[in-house]
Amino acid sequence: MDRAWHQIALDVLKANEVRLIPYVPDNVLKPLIAAIHADPFFHAFTVAREEEAVGIVAGAWMAGTRGMVLMQTSGFATLANVLASLPCAFQIPVLLMISERGTMGEFNQGQAAVWRTMRPTLEALAMEYHVVTRLDECEFIMDRTIQQAHLTQLPAALVLSPLLTGGKPTARQVVA
Amino acid sequence: MIVAHNAKRMYRFDLMQRLVARLEHEEAVIGGIGNTNFDLWSAGHRAQNFYMLGSMGLAVPIALGVALAQPERKVFAVEGDGSLLMQLGCLATVATLAPKNLAILVMDNGVYQITGGQETPAARADYAAIARGCGLAGAAWAADEADFERLVGQCLATDGPHFIAVKLDDQPPVTQTERDPPQIRDRFMRGMGAKRSKLLG
Numbered sequence: 444m445d446r447a448w449h450q451i452a453l454d455v456l457k458a459n460e461v462r463l464i465p466y467v468p469d470n471v472l473k474p475l476i477a478a479i480h481a482d483p484f485f486h487a488f489t490v491a492r493e494e495e496a497v498g499i500v501a502g503a504w505m506a507g508t509r510g511m512v513l514m515q516t517s518g519f520a521t522l523a524n525v526l527a528s529l530p531c532a533f534q535i536p537v538l539l540m541i542s543e544r545g546t547m548g549e550f551n552q553g554q555a556a557v558w559r560t561m562r563p564t565l566e567a568l569a570m571e572y573h574v575v576t577r578l579d580e581c582e583f584i585m586d587r588t589i590q591q592a593h594l595t596q597l598p599a600a601l602v603l604s605p606l607l608t609g610g611k612p613t614a615r616q617v618v619a
Numbered sequence: 620m621i622v623a624h625n626a627k628r629m630y631r632f633d634l635m636q637r638l639v640a641r642l643e644h645e646e647a648v649i650g651g652i653g654n655t656n657f658d659l660w661s662a663g664h665r666a667q668n669f670y671m672l673g674s675m676g677l678a679v680p681i682a683l684g685v686a687l688a689q690p691e692r693k694v695f696a697v698e699g700d701g702s703l704l705m706q707l708g709c710l711a712t713v714a715t716l717a718p719k720n721l722a723i724l725v726m727d728n729g730v731y732q733i734t735g736g737q738e739t740p741a742a743r744a745d746y747a748a749i750a751r752g753c754g755l756a757g758a759a760w761a762a763d764e765a766d767f768e769r770l771v772g773q774c775l776a777t778d779g780p781h782f783i784a785v786k787l788d789d790q791p792p793v794t795q796t797e798r799d800p801p802q803i804r805d806r807f808m809r810g811m812g813a814k815r816s817k818l819l820g
Contacts, residue, residue, distance in 0.1 A: 463687060486687065488716060490680075491708025498677035498709075502649070502684025505669070505804060506692075507813035510684070528673030529681075533800040 448581050448607050449475035452540070455585040456511065457484055459593070461538065463503045463510030465489075465496035467518050471542040471608045476513065493518040494525045501535045509593070511538040516545050519600075520557045523564055530598035531568055538592055539600040543574070547605045548612075565600055572600035575607050626786040627763040631655070631726055632793050634767060634785060635662040635697075638724070641771050642667075644693065647685050647811065650796075651678030651698040653733040655726055657792035659697060666810030666820075670796045670803050676706030679723055683713055686721040689811065693720050693775060700727035700746060701739045707749060713780050714754030721781070722774035723750070728787035736789070750782040758782035 446454070452475055456464075464479050464487040466472070479487045490496045493514045500510035519541050530537040545551075545558025565572045571591065573584050585601055592599040605611075631654065639662045642648070647667045650656030655678070656670040669685075671678055682696035703710075703725055713721060725746050730736045750758035761767035761783055774781040797803075808814035 463684070488712075490712050492706065494674070494677065495680045495706060495709050495712060498674065498680025499684040499687070501677075502669075502681035502686075503688040504684070505808050505813060506647070506685040506688035506811045508684075508688035525674040525677060529671070529677065532672055533804040535804060 445578060447474070448575070448578060448603070449478060451578075451581045452585060453478050453482065455582060455589065457482075458586065459509065459589045461509045461511050461589060462486055463500060463508050464513060465499045465510065466513035467493050467496070467515070469513070469515035469518075469542045469544075470611050471515070471544075471603065472513050472540075493521055497522060497525050497529060497537055500537045501529050501533070504535055504537070509536075511540055511589075513540050513542075515542045516561050517554060517557045520560050520564070523568065526568055526570065526598065531570070534596045535598065536592040536596055537598040538589060539598070541600055541602045542608065543602050543604050544611065547610060561602070570598055570600055572602060574602040574604050576604040578607065581607060625762065626760040626784075628786045628788040629761075629764060629767070630790050631728075631787050632658045632661060632790070633764070634726070635659055637764065637768060638695070638697075638771055639663055639665070641768075641775060645810070646693040646695060646775075647682070647689075648695045648697060649678045649682040649685065651675075651696070651702045653699065653702075654792040655697050655699050655702075657795050660796040661793035666806055668810070669807040672798065672800055676702045676709075678702065679706065679709045679713065682721060682723070683709070683716070683718065685811070686718040687716070688813075690718070690720055692811075693722065695722045695724055695774070697724045697726065700725060700729065700741065701731050703746065704739060704741055704744075707753075710750050710753035710755060710782075718780055719778040721779050723755075723780070723782045725782070725784040726787055727784055728789065730789075732789070732791070746784045747782065750784075755780055755782045758784070761785045
């Protein structure tokens with residue numbers, strides 16, 4: 444049986460020795476977060492803001508430990524200044540894994556509105572990013588993106604499309 | 620307990636020199652945006668210093684990352700009051716993770732000095748009390764220079780996480796840090812032993 448996307452992500456992170464995982468939680472990322480917490484290879488913990496996690500991963504990398512920040516689309520939208528002035532300016536391979544909310548059946552108007560800022564922001568920052576949509580491409584894209592970030596000392600983002608993850612199920616009724 | 624308004628207003632550059640003079644074991648120091656890192660630079664460049672640029676509020680998170688990566692090395696975050704105010708949540712994160720090797724030094728002049736001295740919106744706030752409220756039980760104000768020396772000694776000699784706040788006078792920084800981010804990062808990585816290179820450092 445095919446591995447699920449979150450099993451592939453876990454395997455790729457381990458293969459690339461990405462250990463430190465600060466995150467702001469997200470429903471779609473739940474199985475990955477659970478698997479990372481269950482595996483003693485990783486050090487995973489929540490932070491109050493995504494900005495904080497970018498600082499932690501940047502500091503850890505400069506001291507010899509690789510890390511990745513997990514977040515959802517709305518969290519990414521809080522990051523333009525710190526990405527520009529820390530990993531982009533200092534050339535530090537801060538890795539972001541973004542669960543894509545706000546598209547393909549989104550019920551929350553706020554998420555739908557902030558979704559429109561994600562790609563323009565990544566492009567304006569000239570950050571390498573890839574949207575993962577297919578299970579059969581998942582390992583290759585994740586593995587090569589992480590490798591390239593470290594080889595070139597530049598930040599990169601992996602966007603997990605609802606096409607890959609199933610996204611957050613569309614609510615048929617009003618949901619907070 | 621010494622409350623904030625009783626703490627003596629001290630000179631940032633003097634305190635920075637006192638801190639740096641106590642560092643004998645390649646301790647890492649992360650200087651936050653602006654005048655804190657300018658005076659860290661002015662106190663004498665060390666390979667273990669990192670001078671932040673625009674990511675206001677991230678000195679503590681960067682220091683936390685270094686501390687987690689190298690638990691045997693003492694790490695100081697030197698942050699301004701306005702900067703910390705932007706990222707208060709990081710104190711809760713530090714208290715929860717409780718890295719023994721991390722010390723936070725908050726330099727409180729009550730104003731955004733670098734942009735013209737406008738007051739911060741924290742006239743009634745007590746940063747040591749905020750830190751204690753987040754779970755950093757030993758957080759304290761330094762009453763004067765001698766007390767500052769004593770608290771720094773405690774950071775160096777005992778397990779943390781530690782939190783020291785100091786009240787500053789209004790003297791400007793001595794000079795400005797050289798702004799060359801990749802070079803600063805490269806030097807710091809060598810200082811951390813995280814990078815070896817045949818290129819001259």
